[in-house]
Amino acid sequence: MKYWLFKTEPDAYSIDDLKRDRSTIWDGIRNYQARNSMRDDMSKGDLCVFYHSNAKPPAAVGVATIKSKDPVADPTQFDPESQYFDPKSDPDAPRWVCRVLSFKKRFARPVPLAELREDPALADMLLLQKGQRLSILPLTASEFERVCELGAG
DNA sequence: GCCAACGTTGGC
DNA sequence: GCCAACGTTGGC
Secondary structure, eight states: OOEEEEEEOTTTSOHHHHHHHSEEEOOOOOOHHHHHIIIIIOOTTOEEEEEEOSSSSOEEEEEEEEOOSSOEEOGGGGOTTSTTOOTTOBTTBOSOEEOEEEEEEEEEEEEEHHHHHHOGGGTTOGGGSTTOOOSEEEEOHHHHHHHHHHHTO
16 A cells, blocks of 8 residues: 655646546656656555646645556547657557545645645655655555645645 | 746757 | 746635
8 A cells, every 4th residue: 555645736637526427547647756656656545646737826736546456548548639648659659657546535634835844754755855746656555644644624 | 127046948 | 057037826
């Protein structure tokens, strides 16, 4: 069992969207490191903190879980109409793969970034490191549990 | 809107 | 393979 943090802009796809949909394919990721995490390091049942970036305020807002046992090809890479279309991707060996996420819970209250920063237990959390822009990050078990604790209110 | 930090691209 | 230029991310 591993733990992750998924960033998303709530204007694009929020925790409420995930709650409504119950599950969603996490497509549109075009960063190799994030892709590698999804392709190689995730397992069904892994737990994910859902984080709203570019929000007011930016905050951890809930929990999702990895639904798919295996990575799946990102369909947007083959869709010429998509902003994520990648003409160099070979359908027989898709460059971009991702996972399906399922809604788990919405926190009783969002935990703002500023509050995450102040918590000594989260000092090493990758999200909080300077210059960190990756949209999918690993968390330790204790970091995951602490964020959930804060979100429980 | 600003800008620091980072990733990617492409010329050489 | 280097690295300058450019685009993007994302907090503030």
